Amino acid sequence: MSEFAQLNPPERILMGPGPSSVPVRVLKALASPTMGHLDPEYIDVMDECCAMLRRVFRTENALTFPVSATGMAGMEAIASNLVERGDEVIVCINGVFGGRMKDIMERCGATVHTVEAEWGEVITDEAVGEAVQAHPKARLVTIVHAETSTGVHQPLIEISKMAHEAGMLLAVDAVTSLGGHPVNVDEWGIDAIFSGTQKCLSCPPGLSPVSFSERALTVMDARESKVQSWYFDVSMLRDYYSGTGTRAYHHTAPINMVYGLREALAIVLEEGLEARFERHRVMHERLRAGLDRLGISYIPKNSLHTLNCVSIPEGVEDGPVRSRLLDDYSIEIGAGLGPFAGKAWRIGLMGHAATRQNVDLLLAALGEVMG
Numbered sequence: 001m002s003e004f005a006q007l008n009p010p011e012r013i014l015m016g017p018g019p020s021s022v023p024v025r026v027l028k029a030l031a032s033p034t035m036g037h038l039d040p041e042y043i044d045v046m047d048e049c050c051a052m053l054r055r056v057f058r059t060e061n062a063l064t065f066p067v068s069a070t071g072m073a074g075m076e077a078i079a080s081n082l083v084e085r086g087d088e089v090i091v092c093i094n095g096v097f098g099g100r101m102k103d104i105m106e107r108c109g110a111t112v113h114t115v116e117a118e119w120g121e122v123i124t125d126e127a128v129g130e131a132v133q134a135h136p137k138a139r140l141v142t143i144v145h146a147e148t149s150t151g152v153h154q155p156l157i158e159i160s161k162m163a164h165e166a167g168m169l170l171a172v173d174a175v176t177s178l179g180g181h182p183v184n185v186d187e188w189g190i191d192a193i194f195s196g197t198q199k200c201l202s203c204p205p206g207l208s209p210v211s212f213s214e215r216a217l218t219v220m221d222a223r224e225s226k227v228q229s230w231y232f233d234v235s236m237l238r239d240y241y242s243g244t245g246t247r248a249y250h251h252t253a254p255i256n257m258v259y260g261l262r263e264a265l266a267i268v269l270e271e272g273l274e275a276r277f278e279r280h281r282v283m284h285e286r287l288r289a290g291l292d293r294l295g296i297s298y299i300p301k302n303s304l305h306t307l308n309c310v311s312i313p314e315g316v317e318d319g320p321v322r323s324r325l326l327d328d329y330s331i332e333i334g335a336g337l338g339p340f341a342g343k344a345w346r347i348g349l350m351g352h353a354a355t356r357q358n359v360d361l362l363l364a365a366l367g368e369v370m371g
């Protein structure tokens with residue numbers, strides 16, 4: 001008998017801000033035999049995975065690949081490759097993740113001009129227009145498409161136009177939208193975008209899909225200084241992922257995670273992007289109607305379907321409700337962050353977890369626990 005009993009994590013219903021529940025098909029893919037990362041058979045899997053990512057991002061961008069770490073690594077990769085010390089950058093902030101982008105940009109040596117909105121509000125086109133005029137030398141505008149801390153769904157099309165008219169690039173955080181809401185990289189003119197595997201793609205955390213436009217590559221090629229981060233320096237990864245030149249060793253690709261992502265993307269594409277967005281919409285409407293009956297209202301006007309940020313009703317205690325959901329129903333929902341701590345719940349309807357069964361169970365459980 002081993003001193004260590006076999007690992008046996010409980011099976012949770014993951015309805016928080018991520019990770020979301022993972023289909024068995026993806027878990028099985030993760031358990032497939034590990035190959036070498038330069039093995040031609042593995043290169044085929046990786047190429048296929050990148051081709052699927054292009055379809056999910058709706059882009060022709062050659063440089064589309066999974067960065068070997070979670071979503072924050074995608075944010076860091078974009079900032080470190082597109083910005084040089086002394087560059088000006090416009091960062092839109094209406095929650096936690098816009099704030100993190102500012103921090104990372106400053107660590108990369110950028111001078112950051114912020115465009116801010118209240119938590120729960122979208123960034124307005126007017127505010128971005130003013131910032132772009134006030135800071136014409138800025139190289140880049142960054143914005144969060146799906147602000148997981150507030151549940152706000154940010155429109156991007158007008159903001160993209162304004163950035164490009166001013167000769168700037170647009171970088172987007174699509175961690176909580178990719179696979180749940182349309183993310184039309186080419187049509188919307190997004191120059192750099194990152195996401196994560198564990199939200200609406202329903203794969204475990206561990207990779208950050210990114211995509212860079214030709215415009216972004218031109219900016220990278222014109223750099224005067226080396227990218228400060230060795231690990232995230234895209235110029236060293238480009239040959240490996242775009243298939244031009246030799247596939248040389250840079251770092252050992254997280255082989256089994258790529259298997260998992262490949263399988264998760266296959267599930268997304270088999271369902272079909274439009275059908276998947278529609279399922280997220282329908283589940284969001286169902287949840288919203290049920291919460292309304294329980295006297296629970298949404299905080300943002302322009303709510304995501306994938307992340308539902310709601311007010312905790314008067315007299316209801318945050319911690320005990322979430323603990324009972326977890327202990328009695330094995331359901332995880334998220335707490336509020338920052339100014340919303342103790343005041344909001346964040347209910348994820350992401351990917352594999354966005355089902356009628358889960359919505360109805362959560363509503364019944366909430367009714368029981370609050371009642």
Ligand SMILES: *Cc1c(COP(=O)(O)O)cnc(C)c1O
Pocket residue numbers: 018070071072073097144146147148173174175176196205
């Ligand atoms: C989850 C999330 C991230 C960070 O991803 P990690 O996988 O936790 O590193 C970044 N941006 C948004 C909007 C997110 O929801």
